[in-house]
Amino acid sequence: MNQSTSTVINTILTVALRNLLAHRRRTFLTIGAIAVGLASLIFLWGFNEGLHRNMLGNFQDAIIGSIQIHHQGFFQHPELSKAIANPQKVVAALRQADVSRYSMRLESFGLAASDITTQGVMLIGMDPLREGEVTQLGKRIGIGRFLAPEDEYTIILGATTANNLQVKLGDEVVIIGYDRFGAMLAESFTLIGIITSGEMGLDKGMAITTLATLQQMVDMPDRVTTVVIGSDESRVPALTAELEAALQGERLEVMPWYAMFPVMKEWVSLHNGFLYLFLGVVLFIVLAGELNTLLISMLERTREFGVLMAIGTTGYQIAAILLVEAVVIGIVGIVSGILLGYVIVLFTGKYGIDLSILLGSTSRFYVDPLIHPHLKLDHLGITSGVILVASIFAGLYPAWRASKLQPVEAIRNG
Amino acid sequence: MGNNQDSSIIDLRNLHKCYWVGTMPFPALHGLNLEIAAGEFAVVAGRSGSGKSTLLNIVGALESADSGSVEVLGQDILGMNSDQRTQFRLRNIGFVFQAYNLVRVFTARENVAYVCQLQGKSRKESMEIANHWLHEVEIGHLGYRRPDQLSGGQQQRVAVARALASNPKLILADEPTANLDSTTGRRLIRLMHELNHRFGTTFLISSHDPDVKQAAGRLIKLADGQIVDSWDEVPEPPQSLSSSCPSSHLPLGERVRNYIKLKRQSRGGKRRGGNQRRS
Structure with missing residues (x-):
């Protein structure tokens, strides 16, 4: 860039900035908007992300974990x-992938029977020691206790199942199942815990005993x-791919949570979709507000622009003055918005937003009533970028x- | 009178200009011929509506003529495109407007320096030039003030300094004293006259101010878009409006509207005729 070009650019910048400062109230109102x-x-x-993290975290913590490995077709x-x-x-593949949080289960179907009635259940045998590293099922036991390693023929039922069977702690529950050849089996278990999570999937149709x-x-x-x-949510896709590669040829299926329960991921996408709609509405408001400000500013200065053109300013230079004003308003507005938004997310993220008054049983959807907003950089980048483009437009x-x-x-009518 | 009056700086031949309000033509200039020599201090005088401002706008490459030829500094203005005209104005012409028209957000010095910066001079050099010309117009001490902190006379001096700062060969001043009291107006004209003498810059001023006319090195009398020898002379009216305002110069939008209107009228006539036959 030669000196004369840079002088002209500096002059255009000066005119634009001076004008923005000359109409401080209007400029700051637009920036504020x-x-x-x-x-x-x-x-x-941030709130959305906090809600999703909370919900997906609880969903995975409840019982399914982040990734499951089964024999092909088992799911x-x-x-x-x-x-x-x-x-x-x-286990060797998990160690190679530096995964320490894992647990083994044996899963089948059966009937739970009390003196009064029977109920279809999913039978899960869990390792009581390792399970706590992967899920938080123990925390959802409202009555009684979780499994202990030394337990034999003890069982945990969901609250709805226990209620249907009309059993209480210490009662005998007979589990009727099948072995791998289809032969019927029956054993008597002692009820030691009842899950009272409020989550539909846990409270109904589940019977949990020790793996052994x-x-x-x-x-x-x-x-x-x-x-x-x-696993950390961010690592799930990569870890899935890594384990799939490590276990290739073993006739195993490596399934992340979203492959097992795609509806949860679709719900998150749908929720994000609503926010993109909202982003569109805000963009429209920003666009209309800034357009209004710049148009008024342009109409007010029609005579001035006419004079500037008469004394040698080109149409492009006049356009550049207004575009610089638009960009400056956009950038200052975006920086202020990021700071303000970040502070709000930081504060609410630290102390949480308690929705228990507004919502009833949020636990039904694996959501804790205390939401901690969390900001993702890609959302910040997309939103800021789109608003900057809207400002320029x-x-x-x-x-x-x-x-x-x-x-x-322009001089005559301005 | 200036130092160099040998060569012609403005040469206008058979100039026609017409304004349209809807389909109504208003002839502003009608076959005007004018030659101004370099270094002249010429004043175009005439009543309101006589075509003074139109003449200055055409000479200043701010407006086009409908027909005729316009040569300023040896260049054909009418053959230039918009960007070429802008560059021509920037390099060759200084403007002084009736309403001063300074940039409100700039100081007096910045207003004057602006054109130098547009010409590509550095900010420092532009400011030095601005200081020089502000001193020449005797308001060097007011350079830091913004237009709203200056009186009308001071603002017009800034405008004169701005017009001179780009080192133009021609300065066009449209009613420069119209917004000033008579004392300030006289002072301004004296100043412009002095600058014309000292620097040889050609001045073409439009005015109906008697003081300005009195100061004129050459008085060009304009009446109904034509130059007259004396105010008693009644200019020859155009033989018909179509000679000075041919309909081919009607703006395109108006021509389209006229066409649609005529078409509708003819259709309406046919329809009425048909009804009559039925009845």
Whole structure:
């Protein structure tokens, strides 16, 4: 860039900035509108993200974990004949992938029977020590206690199941099941805990005992059907791919939570979709507000622009003045909005937003009533970028109109 | 009178300009011929509506003529596109407007320096030039003030300094004293006259102010878009409006509207005729 070009650019910048400062109130109101709009969006994204993290975290913590490994086809058709052939290979792959949070389970179906009635249940044999590292099922036991390693033929039922069977702690519950060959089995268990989570999937149709007890009952010592893995949400896709690669040829399925329960991921996408709609509305407001400001500013200065054109300013330079004003308003508004939004998310993220007054049983949807907003950088980047583009767009029309002014008309009628 | 009056700086031949309000034509200039030599201090005088401002706007490449030829500094203005005209104005012409028209957000010095910066001079050099010209117009001490902190006369001096700062060969001043009291107006004209003498810059001023006319090195009398020798002379009216305002110069939008109107009228006539036959 030669000196004369940089001088002209500096001059255009000076005119634009001076004009913004000359109309401080109008400028700051427009900047304020952008900042508040962006801060609201940032807060909403943060709240949304906090809600999703909370919900998905609880969902995974409840019982399914982040990733599960089964024999191929087990998830669709769970049968004991589809046990994992070589669990030690899975453990070796997990160690290689630096995964320490995992647990083994044996899963089947059966009938739970009391003196009064029977109820279909999913039978789960869990390792009481390792399970706590992957899920938080123990925390959802409202009555009684969780399994202990030394337990034998003890059982935990969901509250709805226990209620249907009309059993209480210490009562005998008979579990009728099948072994891997389809032969019927029946064993008596003592009820030691009742899950009172409020979550539909946990409170109904679940009977949990120790892994060793179930292995003994179905005569499958050391066999498991499921390996449940706990992982940070951000690592789940990569870890899934890594484990799939490590266990290739073993006839195993490596399923992240969203492959097992896609509806949860779709719900999150839908929720994000609503926010994108809201982003569109805010964008429209920002665009209309800034367009209005710049158009008024342009109309007010029609005579001035006419004079500037008469004394040698080109239409492009006039357009550049208005575009610089639009960009400056946009950038200052965005920086202020990011700061304001970040502070709000930081504060509410630290102390949480208690929705217990507004919502009834949020636990039904795996949501704690205390939401901690959390900001994701990609949401921040997309929102800020889109608002910056909208600000520039808002400047295009007034800039184009100003560049097309005829000096004489502008001076006469401005 | 200036130092160099040998060469012609403005040469206008058979100039026609017409304004349209809807389909109504208003002839502003009608076959005007004018030559101004370099260094002249010429004043165009005439009543309101006589075509003074139109003449200055055309010479200043701010407006087009309908027909005729316009040569300023040897260049054909009418053949230039918008950008070429802007550059021509920036390099060759200084403007002084009736209403001063300074940039409100700039100080007096910045207003004057603006054109120099547009010409590509550095900010420092532009400011030095601005200081020089503000001193020349005797308000060097007011350079830091913004237009709203200056009187009308002071603002017009800033405007004169701005017009001179780009080192133009021609300064066009449209009613420069119209917004000033008579004492301030006289002072301004004296100043412009002096600058014309000292620097040889050509001044073409439009005015109906008697003081300005009195100071004129050459008085150009304009009446109904034509130059007259004396105010008693009644200019020859155009033989018909179509000679000075041919309909081919009607703005395109108006021509389209006229066409649609005529079409509708003819359709309406046919329809009425049909009804009559039926009845």
